[in-house]
Amino acid sequence: MHDIRSIRDNPAAFDAALKRRGLEPLSASLLAIDEKRRGAIQEAEQALARRNAASKEIGEAKKIKDATRADALMNEVAALKAKLPEMEAAAKGFEDELKTALAQIPNLPLDEVPDGADEHGNVQHHVYGAARNYSFKPKEHVALGEGLGFMDFETAAKLSGARFVVLKKGLARLERAIGQFFLDVHTGEHGYTEVNPPLLVRDDAMFGTAQLPKFRDDQFAAGSLDAEGQGYWLIPTAEVPLTNLVRESILDEKELPMRLTALTPCFRAEAGAAGRDTRGMIRQHQFTKVELVSITTPDESKNEHERMLSCAEEVLKRLGLHYRVMTLCTGDMGFASQKTYDIEVWMPGQGEGGMFREISSCSVCGDFQARRMDARYRGPDNKPRFVHTLNGSGTAVGRALIAVMETYQQEDGSIAVPDVLQPYMGGLKMIAKDN
Numbered sequence: 001m002h003d004i005r006s007i008r009d010n011p012a013a014f015d016a017a018l019k020r021r022g023l024e025p026l027s028a029s030l031l032a033i034d035e036k037r038r039g040a041i042q043e044a045e046q047a048l049a050r051r052n053a054a055s056k057e058i059g060e061a062k063k064i065k066d067a068t069r070a071d072a073l074m075n076e077v078a079a080l081k082a083k084l085p086e087m088e089a090a091a092k093g094f095e096d097e098l099k100t101a102l103a104q105i106p107n108l109p110l111d112e113v114p115d116g117a118d119e120h121g122n123v124q125h126h127v128y129g130a131a132r133n134y135s136f137k138p139k140e141h142v143a144l145g146e147g148l149g150f151m152d153f154e155t156a157a158k159l160s161g162a163r164f165v166v167l168k169k170g171l172a173r174l175e176r177a178i179g180q181f182f183l184d185v186h187t188g189e190h191g192y193t194e195v196n197p198p199l200l201v202r203d204d205a206m207f208g209t210a211q212l213p214k215f216r217d218d219q220f221a222a223g224s225l226d227a228e229g230q231g232y233w234l235i236p237t238a239e240v241p242l243t244n245l246v247r248e249s250i251l252d253e254k255e256l257p258m259r260l261t262a263l264t265p266c267f268r269a270e271a272g273a274a275g276r277d278t279r280g281m282i283r284q285h286q287f288t289k290v291e292l293v294s295i296t297t298p299d300e301s302k303n304e305h306e307r308m309l310s311c312a313e314e315v316l317k318r319l320g321l322h323y324r325v326m327t328l329c330t331g332d333m334g335f336a337s338q339k340t341y342d343i344e345v346w347m348p349g350q351g352e353g354g355m356f357r358e359i360s361s362c363s364v365c366g367d368f369q370a371r372r373m374d375a376r377y378r379g380p381d382n383k384p385r386f387v388h389t390l391n392g393s394g395t396a397v398g399r400a401l402i403a404v405m406e407t408y409q410q411e412d413g414s415i416a417v418p419d420v421l422q423p424y425m426g427g428l429k430m431i432a433k434d435n
Contacts, residue, residue: 001371002102004034017108020115020330030101037094044087051080103207104214106335107368113339116329122342123329128313129322131346131354136411140349141402142280145171147413148433153280162278163270163285170431171401174417175288177424178404179263179397182290182315186394190311192261192292197241199264202230205244208373209391210336211236220267220285234267238291239391246295247373250384256377257296257304261394264289281398282357288397294390297377298367301388305364308392309341312360315395318420321403322346324356337363343395349406359399362392 007014011027018026054077061070114123145151150171156164167175186192200222206212211219211233222232235241242260251258266289281287292311296304309325316323328340340363344356367386370376376384408416414432417425428435 001099001368002105002108003371004030004098004102007031008034014108018105020109020113021106022117022331023106026101026105030098033094033098033101037091037098040087040091040094044084044091047080047084047087051077051084054080103372106333107338107365109330109333110339110364113333114327114329115331117331118329119332121329122326122332125325125327125341127322127324128317129320129346131322132348132407134348138348138354138406138409139413140280140347141405144349144405144409144413144415148415148431150431151281160285163283165281165284170415170428170435171405173425173428174404174415174421174431175397175401177421178319178400179288179290180424181318181421182394182397182400183261183263185315185318186261186290186292186311190259190314192259192311192394195238195242195245195260195262197235197238197245197262197264199235199267200232201235201240201244202226202232204230205240205247206233208244208247209240209369210372211240214335218269220269235264236268237266237289237391237393238262238264239293242291242293243295243369243389243391244373246375246387249375251295251375251377251387253297253377253379256387257294257300260293260295262291263397264291281402284398287399290394290397292362292390292392292394295375295387296390297379298385298388301364301366301390304388304390305339305341305362308390308394309343309362312343312362312392312394316343316345316359316400319400319404319418321400321407323359328361334361334363336365336368338366338368339364341392343393345399345403347403347406349409354406357399357403359403360393360395363390365389365391 007027007030011031014027015025054073058070058073061073114121150168152166156166183194187194203212219236220234222234224232226232242262266287268285270283270285292308294304294308323343323345326342326344328342333340340361342358343360345359346354347357348354350357366388369389370386375387377387378384404418405415408418410416414430417429417431422429
């Protein structure tokens, strides 16, 4: 959510930033609503002030036995009292109109974010490792999983439809091992606090992290309302409950940075990705992910962004995976992001000769989400300020499973277990048909 006062102070800069996002200027229309809102508020305040003043004057008129004056004042007070609800409703209407308009506008990119219309404008930041050489043609994960008999899309479709999978035996255990390994590194070495959050959240929580209202069709609604009339939603990522842990609160600056992590199922309708990656596990309606969330001060948010990226990279390094980091351009960033790094892992079985596929996005959001959640902190001067929020995948477990399968595949279709995962697999070194 944007601060209307900031737009009022510098409308040209706001429109220039929107242009980098590929959007038309909006400051004029927003300020027109704001002017009506402020005018309606001022009118209501003036009417209330006059009613209060007239009420006092009635007593004075009665003291001097000026009945005519007292009657006129009482009529004026009655008229103002009758009109005030209408004035307050008008002000509330303009307030709601402004909030609705602001809620549809994405965050503004930081100056260092590269300009671009889509993913083709993204800029490579750095590369880790190198693609492996194989003495055979690498297979994609679907062929490997089905060849082992441990990856079943057909049965999943009978249970739930398209974009679901049933994992069995060694692959089910490998996915669980990857998630546990990620959590152990982030909590034990990177200073994140593990949280086991609800998987169902209310409208307000989804609005707070900006999944609602703009991306309603990409979410799974639970189809019921709570006692307050709010809907329930399956979380698209643990970012939603983790970030909303600080909603409607004022933290002490000493509590910051607050670093949180969770391993959860995630659910996405993928309405905006129809026809994309329909084969295999790349884009599922249900998947598992380790999420990283940071709540920090404005002064530290950029440094925290770099730190979060390094934490997400570290677990991939220990798995021995080849990847690259991309700085997303203005046209490819998420709605709530000021700046985003994507980590793309090399998958040798994807396409002809392999390709990089996204496995993590690490974003700094500034105070964009904090304003929607009313999440603030109090510094040494005791003045409440909005916190800055960050989120990132640390990383997507399902896609890490695919990357491990394709990277560590053997010519006979078995999968070597990376050294760091073997303790989580009971010492198992190879996943084959018999295990």
